[in-house]
Amino acid sequence: MSARDAILARLKGASSPSLRAEADALLVAPERPAVDAAALEAEFLARLALPSVSATHDAIEDLSALPDAVARYLAAQDEPPALCLPPDPRLAACDWSGFTLHERPASDGAAVLAVARRGIAETGSLIFETGPQAPMLPNFLALHHIVLLPVEAIHPYLEDAPLAGPQPRAHYWITGVSGTTDIEGTYVRGAHGPRFLHVILLRGC
Amino acid sequence: MTGFKTRADAALADPVLKLAVERTAGTAEAKRALAVEAFPDFERARDRAAAIKDHVITHLGHYLERFEANAIAAGAQVHWARTADEACRIVIGICKAAGARTVARSKSMLGEEIGLPHALAEAGIGRIETDLAEHIIQLADERPSHIIWPAMHKTREQVSALFRAKHRAPHEEESIAAMAESARRELRSRMLGADVGISGANFLIADTGAVCTVTNEGNAELSLVPPRVHVVTAGIEKIVPSMGHAIPLLRLLARSATGAALTQYTTFYTGPKRPGDRDGPEEMHIVLVDNGRTAMREEGLAEMLRCIRCGACMNHCVVFRQIGGHAYGGTYPGPMGAVLTPALDGLERSRDLPHACTLNGKCQEVCPVRIPLPTLLRGWRERSWREGLEPVSARWGVGLWASIARRPRLYRVVAALAAGSLRLLGNRGWIARLPLGGGWTRHRDMPRPEGRTFMAQYRKEKRR
Numbered sequence: 045m046s047a048r049d050a051i052l053a054r055l056k057g058a059s060s061p062s063l064r065a066e067a068d069a070l071l072v073a074p075e076r077p078a079v080d081a082a083a084l085e086a087e088f089l090a091r092l093a094l095p096s097v098s099a100t101h102d103a104i105e106d107l108s109a110l111p112d113a114v115a116r117y118l119a120a121q122d123e124p125p126a127l128c129l130p131p132d133p134r135l136a137a138c139d140w141s142g143f144t145l146h147e148r149p150a151s152d153g154a155a156v157l158a159v160a161r162r163g164i165a166e167t168g169s170l171i172f173e174t175g176p177q178a179p180m181l182p183n184f185l186a187l188h189h190i191v192l193l194p195v196e197a198i199h200p201y202l203e204d205a206p207l208a209g210p211q212p213r214a215h216y217w218i219t220g221v222s223g224t225t226d227i228e229g230t231y232v233r234g235a236h237g238p239r240f241l242h243v244i245l246l247r248g249c
Numbered sequence: 250m251t252g253f254k255t256r257a258d259a260a261l262a263d264p265v266l267k268l269a270v271e272r273t274a275g276t277a278e279a280k281r282a283l284a285v286e287a288f289p290d291f292e293r294a295r296d297r298a299a300a301i302k303d304h305v306i307t308h309l310g311h312y313l314e315r316f317e318a319n320a321i322a323a324g325a326q327v328h329w330a331r332t333a334d335e336a337c338r339i340v341i342g343i344c345k346a347a348g349a350r351t352v353a354r355s356k357s358m359l360g361e362e363i364g365l366p367h368a369l370a371e372a373g374i375g376r377i378e379t380d381l382a383e384h385i386i387q388l389a390d391e392r393p394s395h396i397i398w399p400a401m402h403k404t405r406e407q408v409s410a411l412f413r414a415k416h417r418a419p420h421e422e423e424s425i426a427a428m429a430e431s432a433r434r435e436l437r438s439r440m441l442g443a444d445v446g447i448s449g450a451n452f453l454i455a456d457t458g459a460v461c462t463v464t465n466e467g468n469a470e471l472s473l474v475p476p477r478v479h480v481v482t483a484g485i486e487k488i489v490p491s492m493g494h495a496i497p498l499l500r501l502l503a504r505s506a507t508g509a510a511l512t513q514y515t516t517f518y519t520g521p522k523r524p525g526d527r528d529g530p531e532e533m534h535i536v537l538v539d540n541g542r543t544a545m546r547e548e549g550l551a552e553m554l555r556c557i558r559c560g561a562c563m564n565h566c567v568v569f570r571q572i573g574g575h576a577y578g579g580t581y582p583g584p585m586g587a588v589l590t591p592a593l594d595g596l597e598r599s600r601d602l603p604h605a606c607t608l609n610g611k612c613q614e615v616c617p618v619r620i621p622l623p624t625l626l627r628g629w630r631e632r633s634w635r636e637g638l639e640p641v642s643a644r645w646g647v648g649l650w651a652s653i654a655r656r657p658r659l660y661r662v663v664a665a666l667a668a669g670s671l672r673l674l675g676n677r678g679w680i681a682r683l684p685l686g687g688g689w690t691r692h693r694d695m696p697r698p699e700g701r702t703f704m705a706q707y708r709k710e711k712r713r
Binding site for chain 1: 269272273276277287288290291293294297300301304307308309310311313314323329330331335379380381382385398399400403404405408425426428429430432433436437457458459465466467468470471474475485490491492493494496497499500507509510511512513514515516517518519520521522523525526527528529537539543546547
């Protein structure tokens with residue numbers, strides 16, 4: 045008997061025809077921290093500012109203002125205007141003159157820009173999915189992770205994180221910067237990945 | 250003799266260990282309390298989490314088959330392993346087929362449970378531990394002492410000395426931030442060059458075939474995205490019906506472990522890289538490991554399979570806080586380890602663990618999935634008794650007590666004698682030395698009986 049058959053043989057139980065209904069019933073009215081649905085942006089920004097997330101933010105009214113917002117942030121951080129840019133047509137349409145752009149992430153010095161698919165007010169999480177226009181690795185290598193998030197993509201709860209359509213290779217939630225408490229429980233930012241997370245809210249379309 | 254008493258004695262005599270454990274576990278306890286306070290529905294959320302896990306454990310076969318079908322449809326290869334050895338052989342086989350010289354490992358307690366670090370070494374495959382604590386443990390050639398903070402037993406001074414001896418460009422400034430930076434420098438180039446990335450799974454999602462990992466460091470993603478092959482080893486109990494079912498559990502996991510609402514990075518991997526993707530592995534393998542879990546389900550330990558490995562039970566355990574994790578001798582320490590180790594390693598080798606418990610119930614109070622840990626520990630004690638594993642002196646002592654306790658008149662006489670003679674030994678409320686009771690009085694005094702026995706006082710009051 046194969047290992048598979050041996051394990052499954054020991055797990056055979058009465059299969060219930062109402063299994064799906066039983067599973068669905070477990071998700072009715074979940075307990076979760078309250079989020080004011082009428083003030084999603086404020087709720088989201090409040091969670092972003094929590095010490096456990098410790099992200100900064102800015103807002104722009106339209107996409108053409110993005111390069112200026114990024115330049116402002118990098119200048120304030122004393123970083124050169126160099127950026128790893130994913131192959132996303134919305135970003136390519138912006139005017140990046142004055143920037144040194146890479147598609148592949150360089151070492152720690154580089155900042156990376158990414159577009160989040162959703163924001164979750166409950167936790168201040170940013171939701172990403174991989175695809176031809178959205179590589180994953182740069183978001184974990186750079187020291188500064190700069191994220192563009194359209195305000196209409198902010199949803200209240202983690203249950204809103206799954207996106208419609210086929211599953212990508214990776215669907216991931218980022219809720220803060222790379223951190224560790226592995227030495228005496230003391231919190232240190234930038235363990236392996238980004239040390240800074242900066243969200244730029246896009247208010248217009 | 251299981252060696253537990255020797256290890257516990259050594260741990261109790263080590264003041265540095267106590268300091269290190271207290272610093273991290275104390276912080277974790279305080280932060281969890283704040284997180285629970287900020288989540289008013291926490292108690293009902295625990296009921297739901299337990300119900301989700303119970304549903305899955307009851308229908309485990311069904312959900313595993315669904316998971317397998319969906320993971321294969323997404324392009325992953327699914328393997329099954331009955332035992333730890335079988336699991337290691339499969340992983341080593343995949344690594345060899347990939348021509349791997351080095352693997353990057355993202356912390357996984359299941360990997361520790363099946364002895365994967367040892368198996369990789371035997372196969373001559375280099376291992377890069379990418380979690381900071383696991384990196385410390387690897388440099389020190391030790392085993393994890395906690396499931397969330399594997400290097401909990403090390404002080405900053407010890408870590409500093411270790412990094413100075415082993416890192417290529419160690420920290421100059423004596424601070425924890427500088428030490429973490431030194432590990433970042435040391436590990437980054439090495440982990441990006443690994444041939445295979447190996448992780449565990451916090452959840453397996455049946456309806457999509459996805460594997461979920463959570464980390465705060467982002468080391469899972471840095472270990473699993475660049476290599477050509479991603480291997481997952483996961484216990485079969487990690488399954489949930491859908492991502493929706495993982496969410497209530499995720500809400501409790503980080504709150505119970507570190508007091509955060511969520512870990513910094515939560516990733517769902519579904520199959521290998523897709524056409525057009527800019528990064529990701531060419532192959533994804535998932536090894537589903539039983540290693541005693543089906544037997545636990547059959548033998549009255551199904552509730553233990555609810556465990557989501559948050560570590561809250563050990564952070565709140567008075568015994569763990571005194572002796573740390575290594576004294577337990579198994580992969581998993583603390584209360585959950587005292588239940589799991591007899592199931593994984595055999596009761597005859599670990600019968601001391603269920604006894605190393607005061608049954609104060611704190612672990613059950615904080616367990617996010619309401620595992621009745623004290624009841625399960627008592628179950629092991631009873632079984633140890635039934636199977637004749639308890640030492641002769643204990644059997645004789647309890648037997649004597651039982652025969653006296655069944656004869657009330659005799660019991661009263663003996664109790665009165667005992668109370669009277671204990672009063673003679675004591676001085677101002679406390680007894681410093683007790684004949685035959687050195688195990689107690691070596692570390693603390695015994696309270697001196699207040700007066701006569703309860704029954705004697707009861708009768709006196711009744712006569713009034």
